[in-house]
Amino acid sequence: MRRSAAIMFASILAACASQGNPPTTVSGIPGFQPYSPNLPNYRIFPGDQLEITVYSAPELSRTVTVGPDGRIHMPLLDPIMVANRTLPEINQQIYSAMSSRLVDPSLDVFVAQYGPQQVFVGGQVGQPGIIEIPGQIDALQAVIMAGGFTSNANERQVILVRRQPSGEISSWAIDVRSGWHDPQLANLGPLQRYDVIYVPRSPIAQHNLFIQQYIREALPIDFSLFYDVRSGLN
Template identity: 30%
Template sequence: MEILKRLTTIFLFLALAACATVGESPTAPPAQTGAAVDDYLIGVDDIVQVTVWRNPELGITVPVRPDGKISVPLVGDVAAGGHTPAQVAADIQEKLASYVRDPQVAVILTDLRSHEYLSRVRVTGAVRTPVSIPYRQGMTVLDAVLAAGGVTEFAAPDRSDLYRKSDNGATKSYAVRLDRILNKGDLATNYKVAPGDVITVPERTL
């Protein structure tokens, strides 16, 4: 009976500790799930890859011309500039229907060359080399910080922040526990970054 009481006490202690840990979790930025790229408006010089399911001969990888168009086998010129990849895919799919039965088209951005300034991710503050790097799909906070050479000996990495503009133009900040990411393997705040994000690493206060 005494053993059962002890086990019950231990279980209650662990449950309370777990609840406290959950309560301390920082607010995460909105999940990207590819939306940043899916909603991206294609621009001149961007490299796009067009694939047609079961018709590899119709696939191409080309830059967007200065007139904002790309040339696609069978259908000719298609407007890409100013449209999302999904919109371009739907346009090509509709035009291909005259030549291919039930075409399934995918358009993928393989290199973001236009809007380069807006598409960059910046790391500032107490890092070895403050950088402005091109955004790439799947990039995380850790990727960006490592590209900056890591933090300096004067950094306060667990007080880092990720700044992101919301759809209404307001800038929101999200706490990044960089020390936990770098030294403890705790990836809870190793958020996926989005084009235009700024990561700041403050210095320690003496």
């Protein structure tokens, strides 16, 4: 019985050894278009500060912060939902709301200050969690800020999850390893606020984890003691 189990275990190890690097899956990533006048307008998020100037009633002008619920508060008005809306849309909202209070509610809305630009980096990185991006950075730079790849990381299949302005959730696999030599080849593209970067385990690491769990949890205790995976796999 032990001999049969040993043969099975050796077969699994052989399969691990023959596992090569997965092929690159990304040749171009939708949503990573370069900056141009054709890009859609910026949409407001909680934490952004808006400067609202009411020309006919300066006493109503003020700087407001978008709350966690996505709303702002103005005198004489009910709370106004502005999250995920553009400045022209917000301008029209406030104008319509003030029309019942003012004869001429002409106003302008500007972004006084942008809220924290945060992304989440998880999986096989040194320090997974939320990081605040200092400017226009890509997935490789975000991983470096999160402590870099662990020894088990699959650098060729990093997952990017992004919520589009329409609300649709999109995801792509990125060959971040190529970015070490040529960021253009990797098609990394700039990250956006609230992007999620997930670094999965490499195929070898996944096989090793399977072996450890199988030996320790699935086999009878006399078999699991026979295969000391701690000395053989770590």
